[in-house]
Amino acid sequence: MTMPLLQTRALTRRFPGVVALANVDFAADGGEVHAVCGANGAGKSTLMNVLSGTILPSSGSVSVAGQEVSFASPADARAAGVSIVYQEFSSIPELTVADNIYLGREFHGPLHTVDRRAAVRAAGVLLERHGIALDANAMVGSLGVADRQLVELARALSTDARILILDEPTAVLSIAEQEKLFGVIRSLREKGLLVLYISHRLEEIFEIADRVSVMRDGALVATRAKADLTETELVRLMTGREVSAPHPPEPIPAGSRTVLTLSGLATDGSAVELRQGEILGLAGLVGAGRTSIAHRIVGLRPRSGFTAALDGAPLPDDPARVLEAGVVYMTEDRKRDGIFGPLAITSNATAAALKRFSSAGFLRLRRERAAAGEMLRGLRLVAASLDTPIASLSGGNQQKVLFARALMTAPRVLICDEPTRGVDVGAKEEIYGVLRRLAGEGVAIIVISSELNEVLALSHRIAVVRDGRITATMDNAGLDEHSLTVAATGVALRSAQG
Incomplete structure (x- = not known):
């Protein structure tokens, strides 16, 4: 049996008055897009924050490629190959694509000056390797929403990530822009990366994911292959109840002014x-x-x-x-x-x-x-x-x-x-x-x-x-x-x- 690239055992996180994660045993493999679903407050964000080094668990363990790890900061997680792309953009519009990718990790010349040419060269190689069609010299402020999302993705990949966490990556994208992003995600999967995909949009999950894990009330309630799930079953697992399809609105009362x-x-x-x-x-x-x-x-x-x-x-x-x-x-x-x-x-x-x-x-x-x-x-x-x-x-x-x-x-x-x-x-x-x-x-x-x-x-x-x-x-x-x-x-x- 192949060892999971990422695994948690009895992972728990407590906050005052609430258990946000309760003994979560989770496993995901390299070369897959693994969706993590759940209602608001189910524990998805807390789990991703633990995995990315933003917060510490109260108890339990995290392993990457069979080695137990402990992340005291996001830098520790990146060093272990775990990067996260948050829903809200963090890029700086007044800087170039290359400058944003290596922000805080700038290249320096012999006199300790910032070597922007080196950053552009490195960014060009990175973008080409992952099939991301961006100009490393372009100002981020001149880019559309989809391309700004790709800048965030490239920054995460620049740390040699093996595990990439995407939090609601299509929240502000059009259908055409979603397809552009999905093409890059599929390419990353083919290269052996593990992509953890967080989304409330069920149609996206059925399009891009290989497996789906469902969280509810801080616990992991199911992990299924996408082929073994229907949308109705996924909704039931997420909510713990049946959710009816939206019905048409009632007619407007006659004489409404x-x-x-x-x-x-x-x-x-x-x-x-x-x-x-x-x-x-x-x-x-x-x-x-x-x-x-x-x-x-x-x-x-x-x-x-x-x-x-x-x-x-x-x-x-x-x-x-x-x-x-x-x-x-x-x-x-x-x-x-x-x-x-x-x-x-x-x-x-x-x-x-x-x-x-x-x-x-x-x-x-x-x-x-x-x-x-x-x-x-x-x-x-x-x-x-x-x-x-x-x-x-x-x-x-x-x-x-x-x-x-x-x-x-x-x-x-x-x-x-x-x-x-x-x-x-x-x-x-x-x-x-x-x-x-x-x-x-x-x-x-x-x-x-x-x-x-x-x-x-x-x-x-x-x-x-x-x-x-x-x-x-x-x-x-x-x-x-x-x-x-x-x-x-x-x-x-x-x-x-x-």
Whole structure:
């Protein structure tokens, strides 16, 4: 029997009030893509942080190629051939690809000056060896999202990694960009590397993985060959229960009045109207301008070329006044624009609604905490305490707190930009339920999502965005992913013009 390249025995990690890893016996081989799945708070991030040297285990052992190892730091892990690529980019836009790859490990000349030519040569060899099509001299700030992801990958590989951990690597990539990344991952597998692939997107797992390990409540509950799994079985293993397929939204009540009117956005000159209780999906390719439209609606960017009206009156240009008017934007980039990392969960959840919990200039902490707790219980937040800094939560649980923040304001119009990014399948179902409940209560909702099946599952109507304009608005009835993709790429339009 071949010895696993990576193995853990009875690996355990305890935090105050919670056991994040419980006696995990895990094994993975070189030359495979091994997916690690689980709901938010299942222990995936903790396991990867132990394997990459970010945190120490409380007990148990880790072995690489049969040798027991102990990582006191990420540098120790890299020295043993274990590298991790996190979901959020850490590259510096003002530096070249080569400079980023060897950042902190620069080449030096005879006078101890930085030898950039040596870095470019080494980077060129590295990129060619792994089939990564990047120019080592290119400025990272000039690259697209997919190529920036490849820079992160190249940096990890530059340490002679044998084990590569990829954390939600396709979170911001288009379908075409995903395929580019998958091509590189397959090449790494053929070279004998072990790729540990962390993702909530089940369709990706079935496309790229060889085996799948499922974690739940800090324990490893199953390891299966992909061929022996169905999507339904994988979801059941992840959640410990059956998760039903999303059902179409309930019809909008007859007589629902128009709440939000956008004039000048549609290429045909018509106004785009959003009614009470309606969910309007914005579909389009990555870079089509969907987020730009949302930013312009809420005043984060100038509304050049179009106007927005709430109940027939012009919507203010100032974001704070837009929020006071009841139009709430939920950001797609929680790390940069959403969370206050050092602050507690409660403070993050209530940040946009502090007036609700203030009296005579004082914040009523008990009321604030009770409201935050009730909201977050409904979203099934996994955390040891509401006093925990939000930065210590998994990405999915951070997203739940941001969702709670938006709902705390009792919005009239809610704009959700990638509302389930980094959220597991069970939590997705819960968030879909929350959005449908809000629509049923009369809230008008705009959903922006790169997952077409999500747009189809949630929306009454779908607006297709291309080059920052709305090129078509369609009722959801009878639509499918193929027809939406055709509309988003402009194939039908170009054919008609040809």
